[in-house]
Amino acid sequence: MSYAIEINGLRKSFNDQEVVKGIHLKVKKGELFALLGPNGAGKTTTIDMLSTLLKPDGGTALVAGYDVVKHPKEVRKRISLTGQFAALDEGLSGIQNLILIARLYGFSPKEARSIAEQLIQSFGLSDAKDRMVQNYSGGMRRRLDIAASMVTQPDIIFLDEPTTGLDPQSRMGVWEVVRTLLKQGTTVLLTTQYLEEADQLADRIAVIDKGNIVSEGTPSQLKASIGGKTLAIRLAEQTNEATINRLLADHHQLTGFQGHDPLDFNIPVQEAILASQAIHTLVSNKVPIDYFSLSEPSLDEVFLAITASKQKKEVVQ
Structure with a gap:
């Protein structure tokens, strides 16, 4: 089995508080793996370690076959990260943002324009490509942000709560963008606190709570487990x-x-x-x-049942 991401005993603490507690995960190439949990569960910290923004305190993580601590530059060449807030220049138009990012990656002016035009079309932003980003809706900003992450056609993309704060229609628009990435063969690690989102998109799901992986499987397996x-x-x-x-x-x-x-x-x-x-x-x-x-059962019931069971065990211990 070929894995895009392999995590073994990954740990991270802040001010003597352990927020990621020795987790183990394997993400297959070309799948969408969802890390599902509430705020403060450790999702973003895990993503930051995998994308080399944070150094783990313990354990190992291989991304695209490279150790995130020993070979961070090789990891960065093969990944892209879309955080919870759009990293765009609001004083530029949509296509100008993409051209700028492509140029920063070393593409020629002609290549940068071609890449930007293709992404604008693929992400359904053709009608707004010349509009200033400051006038974009939340859903359009998020689509453009994900498009910017695809300028270098990464093997793996990390999406950290990409639909937080969006209205239902915009959220579904982002879902379609994510499905397009999967059709292109991109591996996607998605963090979310929306159970419906994980149910709609994920091939497999890991439920994380208080820094621990408390359950893992396909949506159907998790539902059947309770x-x-x-x-x-x-x-x-x-x-x-x-x-x-x-x-x-x-x-x-x-x-x-x-x-x-x-x-x-x-x-x-x-x-x-x-x-x-x-x-x-x-x-x-x-x-x-x-x-x-x-x-x-829905994933809502799954999450409540899993976390409630974990809390009962902690009380008994």
Whole structure:
């Protein structure tokens, strides 16, 4: 198996606080691998080490076959990084930005113009190519920023939360750009806190929480890991979460996860019969249920289940 990225025991601390705690990962060539986790989980620190912006405190990382500590220049020749904020000159037009970057990489004026025109077209910015970047929307800036990362046609591109702050339509536009990169054979390591984004784009996902990789697999594997189905319950009136979970645990060894709306609960179940039994138990104990449904689990349930399980283990230890 040929890997674009290999991480073994990678660690990083700031002011005696360990933020990346000996993680292990392998990313295949040509795949999109998503590093999924909340703010402060260690995603950006990991990206910064892989892109040679930060030196690891321990462990090893090979990017495009080169050690990030021993051969940082070789790594940089083969990668590109798009951070959380667009690194563009707002006083230049879209195409002027791309031409400038190409010239800085040593391309001739003719080559730089050709590369810029191709990228502008590929990323759907032809109508705005002569417009000042300061007048671009958030989604257009992000597309241009990713286009700038492709000037040298890198083997590997790091996208650090590329759709943070974008509206849903702009986010989907960036997703299409990312899919275009994959069709070209580019390896993409994406960090995100958006579960839907990882579900839509990733070949494989690693869930990172508090500096640790707590689970890894394809979206389907992660969903299957917490149960074959999700029982979604809508309460008729607010009920104590602890009461519901005590009933579920005592009678069926199940755990419910309260949604953003306190009236909503999601319960992973291995079999449909368990869903029926859980509903019977709750109703028999006067839990006011308005309606319920049974469906495939989402990555939201996966993440909540995985992190909740990890927290329980930490408490026990």
